[in-house]
Amino acid sequence: MKEHADLLRRLHHGEMLVLPNAWDEASAELVVEAGFPVVATSSAAVADVLGHQDGEKAPWQEMFAAVARIAAAVPVPVTVDAEAGYGLPPHELVARLLEAGAVGCNLEDTDHRAGGLVDASAQADRLAEVRAAADAAGVPVVVNARIDTFLPSSGVPDPLAEAVRRADLYRRAGVDCVYPIGGSTRDNLVPLVAGGPVNGNTTGELDLAALRSLGVARVSFGPRFHRAGMRESLDRLVAEMNLAR
Structure with missing residues (x-):
């Protein structure tokens, strides 16, 4: 597993790492x-397949069981969208990740129970504990710290300034990459990329080539392909039914 973790980390420092997110074994094999x-x-996609809503509404046991099935189905490193960590203590979170066969994770700073954002210093402390737990386990789990200041639910008056502040705190806590979800614009990404690896998203303004030119290290797509696939399949079925009439 250490070799997979080392590879995943290296891929954040070379050619831009593109991650079309999976939700089950079949989609992971296609990737x-x-x-x-x-x-x-x-x-969001895994929870949907399991019959739950996103936002830590699915039991963590079911989410990690799904991850274990995915990791067992593919020969490459697996990184997990672990939401806000499901309330698990850092050492247990790391143990569950490794038990499932994962060597990376996203951890977001939204408080799904109280609402809004977790205090930045408290989140940095938690991230540092995750890093320490991974180091103690002998597998350098790659941590992608999601920064949720650009989400409407954050209530932050100056999302960019707060994102830059949080990115600095999280990097000093030992994370490998920061992910300003909802903030993929040139004006937002430039100051964040200056501090280290950043996870971006494609938008109407920024395609993969544009993100690469800005120095973005990693691009992910969340549930986009899962939802698009369901919509495309349903549209095809409706069209076939109409033709059969």
Whole structure:
């Protein structure tokens, strides 16, 4: 597992790492067959397949069981959208990740129970504990710290300034990458990329080539392919039914 963790970390410092997120074994196998070197999960897509809503509404046991099935199905590193960590203590969170066969994780700073954002210093302390637990386990789990200041639910008056502040705190806590979800614009990404690896998203303004030119280290797609696939399949079925009439 250490070799997979080391590979995942190296991929954040070379050619931009593109991660089309998976939700089950079949989708993970397709990602690998298409030539991608890492499988990332989407919590929203996995929860949907399991019959739950996103936002830590699914039992963590079910989420990690799904991850274990995915990791067992593919020969490449797997990184997990672990939401806010499901309230698990850092050492247990790391143990569950490794038990499932994962070597990376997203951890967001939204408080799904109280609402709004977790205090930045408290989140940095938690991230440092996750890093310490991974080091103690002998597997350098790659931590992608999601920063939720750009989400409407955050209530932050100056999302960019707070994102930059949180990114600095989280990096000093030992994370490998920061992910300003909802903030993929040139004006937002430039100051964040200056501090270290950043996870971006494609938008109408920024395609993969534009993100690469800005120095973005990693791009993920969340539940986009899962939802698009369901919609495309349903649209095809409706069209076939109409033709059969």
